[in-house]
Amino acid sequence: MAGSLQLKELKAGKEMLFSPSLLSADVLNMERHIESLEGEADWLHVDIMDGHFVPNLSYGPALVKALRARYPQTFLDVHIMVEPAEDFLDMFLASAPSLLTVHLEAAGHIHRTLQKIKDAGVFAGVSINPGTAAAPLIPVLHMADLVLVMSVNPGYGGQSFIAETLEKVGELRELRAERGLNYLIEIDGGVNANNIAAIHAAGCDVAVAGNAVFGKPEPSKAVREMRIALQRRQADGVKGKSSGEYAGRR
Numbered sequence: 001m002a003g004s005l006q007l008k009e010l011k012a013g014k015e016m017l018f019s020p021s022l023l024s025a026d027v028l029n030m031e032r033h034i035e036s037l038e039g040e041a042d043w044l045h046v047d048i049m050d051g052h053f054v055p056n057l058s059y060g061p062a063l064v065k066a067l068r069a070r071y072p073q074t075f076l077d078v079h080i081m082v083e084p085a086e087d088f089l090d091m092f093l094a095s096a097p098s099l100l101t102v103h104l105e106a107a108g109h110i111h112r113t114l115q116k117i118k119d120a121g122v123f124a125g126v127s128i129n130p131g132t133a134a135a136p137l138i139p140v141l142h143m144a145d146l147v148l149v150m151s152v153n154p155g156y157g158g159q160s161f162i163a164e165t166l167e168k169v170g171e172l173r174e175l176r177a178e179r180g181l182n183y184l185i186e187i188d189g190g191v192n193a194n195n196i197a198a199i200h201a202a203g204c205d206v207a208v209a210g211n212a213v214f215g216k217p218e219p220s221k222a223v224r225e226m227r228i229a230l231q232r233r234q235a236d237g238v239k240g241k242s243s244g245e246y247a248g249r250r
Contacts, residue, residue, distance in 0.1 A: 015230055016196075017206040018223050019043035019077045019186070023058060024210030031070065037213075038220035043075040043099075045188070045208045048092070053083035053106050054154045064095035075099070077208075079127065079188070081154050082106060086113055093120045101125030101148050101186075105132060114143045125186070129154060130162050134171040144183045146206070147172055152189030161190025166202040173203030196226045197233030 020041050025033040034044065044067065049058040064078055078097035082088045083106040092100055093116075100117050104126055107113045117124040126140060127148035137147060149168055152159035165187070172185050187199055188208035199207060209226065216222040 014042070015227075016200050016204065017042040017184075018226065019045040019206055019208045020213040020219065020223065021045040021047055021188070021208050021210035022063075022214075023047040024214040026214070033214055033219065034071070036219045037223065040220045040223040041213075043077040043206070044071070045077045045079065045210075046097075048078065048080040048082060048088075049154075050082040050088075053103065054081045061091045061095040064092065064097055068096040077101070077186075077206075079125070079148065079208075084108055089113065089116055093117065093122060097122055099123040099125050099146060101127050101146060103127045103129070103154075104136060105129055111140055111143070114140055118143065127188075128168070130165050134168045134175070137172075138175065141172075141175060141179065141181055141183060144181075146184045146186055148186045148188060148208075149204075150189055151187050151191070154189075159190055161192075161195055163195075163198075166198065169199075169202040169204055191226075193222075193226045193229040196230050200230055 018041055020037060022030060022044060046064055046067065047058055048060065049056045051057040064076060067074070067076055075098045077099050078092060079101045080088055080092060081103060085102040085107040086109065100122050102113055104110055105128070110126065114124045114126060123145040124143060125146035125148055126137060126144050127150060128134070128137065129150050130153055149165055149172070151162050151165040169185055169187065176183060184205040185203055186206035186208060187204045191199060191207045191209040192212040196207060213219045213222045
């Protein structure tokens with residue numbers, strides 16, 4: 001199970017996994033931008049938008065296929081913001097993602113959708129928007145390898161972090177413990193070095209960052225700075241601070 005495998009990786013020494021979003025990479029120099037991570041990233045996050053479920057268009061299965069061919073050992077964290085999600089599964093599963101995450105709000109039959117992803121041998125993720133509560137996920141949490149909590153309204157990078165979404169992260173962490181489940185909790189939107197410690201303290205295992213990484217002159221340094229900020233805040237007792245204190249921009 002994907003969640004179990006990755007949690008073992010976290011327990012082996014990493015406080016949090018980082019998945020830089022290629023949505024913020026230079027589309028004409030994407031390979032150079034990926035190489036500029038210098039191995040600091042744990043995963044690569046690929047955002048797919050259809051201009052319908054979200055008000056923007058971005059990439060497609062051809063990019064995922066090309067990334068898999070160029071980086072065969074890389075964990076490709078593919079997040080499809082498309083509706084209806086079921087209509088896009090075959091084309092993305094054929095592009096060999098490591099993890100395919102669909103939105104609860106965009107799938108008419110979320111149980112069937114997650115099962116199809118898992119049957120294809122791909123790790124299955126389910127995502128919720130800032131305005132969606134954690135409770136509707138309960139019937140399928142046992143099927144999820146990852147739950148992605150959007151901390152901005154999906155569609156664009158560079159938005160402000162919505163601190164209230166950390167309450168849902170806490171709920172998902174408690175549900176995982178209560179039910180003996182192994183899914184990872186990922187957050188996406190407004191993540192940076194200023195709020196990364198509060199995000200981790202709330203219960204997140206994986207952080208997606210776009211502008212905070214690829215918007216910097218040295219993306220590898222930006223990831224390292226987030227790891228350092230996480231370690232420093234943990235040492236300072238971040239759990240006693242409010243989540244709103246760390247609100248920032250992606």
